């Protein structure tokens with residue numbers, strides 16, 4: 207499969223090249239040259255297919271013959287070895303739980319798929335690849351877990367000191383082996399800036415092969431489309447047209463859902479639900495004016511993004527035509543106060559404990575259903591509520607039980623290299 211850069215479509219790459227480079231040489235995001243719809247019979251018979259068969263059929267065209275079919279099947283089976291259940295909440299409202307993986311946020315699937323692909327491409331190759339990534343929370347744990355023990359790949363994760371939750375910090379600092387955590391005396395934007403500077407620093411890139419594991423990487427972005435197919439399989443029999451509401455930050459997850467629609471999956475509409483970081487809701491309201499701004503801290507912190515990197519891919523999917531896009535996408539933003547009120551309402555009326563991100567998704571769905579009542583709405587629960595323990599405890603006045611995969615890391619010993627300046631990162635990357 208050929209991918210082209212969204213900055214200049216004459217920059218092309220194979221799947222392998224796109225995965226290893228992360229981003230095109232002109233800093234554009236890679237985008238598949240074609241998206242070929244799956245046969246109608248695939249959707250007609252989807253309830254008879256296993257998740258591994260669904261995954262292979264949907265992902266194969268994006269990898270083509272660059273990974274042998276048998277190996278791709280093994281990778282997918284390994285990546286998808288947990289459940290993706292739909293849980294009914296109210297009449298015509300359900301949640302798709304994406305937190306049953308090892309780090310309990312939806313980023314596990316993308317991170318594991320990318321790690322497996324990079325591991326395959328590194329086989330028989332002497333040159334080590336360094337994955338350099340900045341995290342504001344969930345990415346770090348998912349990447350650390352996904353890449354742990356992958357031969358030929360070294361992972362360096364930068365995180366802002368004191369700005370990630372206790373659980374998130376343990377998930378990215380306790381694994382050891384080929385994973386190194388760098389604790390930056392600063393905020394997420396400082397970590398992000400250091401990573402970007404390193405990618406442009408010839409003294410480093412002349413001697414180290416660097417790649418990123420953010421959702422700009424096609425191997426992290428594309429497998430997320432599988433969530434929507436797994437949901438469709440479970441929800442198709444209920445009769446009404448399906449609407450997905452996706453709590454969105456960098457817009458990689460929702461964009462992957464829209465790729466599933468391009469593959470032919472019947473779906474009425476997508477709702478991008480955000481916190482007060484409302485660049486996309488403003489874009490939709492202003493009929494196509496895109497104005498990025500600095501991010502604001504919220505209780506749904508994995509969505510505190512002021513310039514969503516994948517939005518350009520969404521525009522591309524709809525031919526950069528606002529009118530066409532607006533037929534498939536609505537976008538609404540919600541405050542922390544509204545989010546907490548929604549968490550309370552869901553808990554009191556149904557007993558379901560939603561995390562702040564899922565609650566934003568719920569609010570977006572309810573808003574859309576005010577004017578589209580005869581739809582079956584699915585909001586994505588992108589993280590387990592214990593990952594945001596202080597907010598959940600305080601808002602719902604409950605003591606949620608800590609699941610075993612979290613207990614395991616809580617007992618691990620934190621190991622991180624503390625740095626303040628870019629020079630310190632550089633000397634670390636050069637010496638080790």
Ligand SMILES: *Cc1c(COP(=O)(O)O)cnc(C)c1O
Pocket residue numbers: 311312313344345421453454455456457458459460508509563588589
């Ligand atoms: C990363 C993340 C999001 C945002 O996903 P995007 O693909 O960046 O839009 C939402 N919720 C949780 C819990 C996350 O970790």
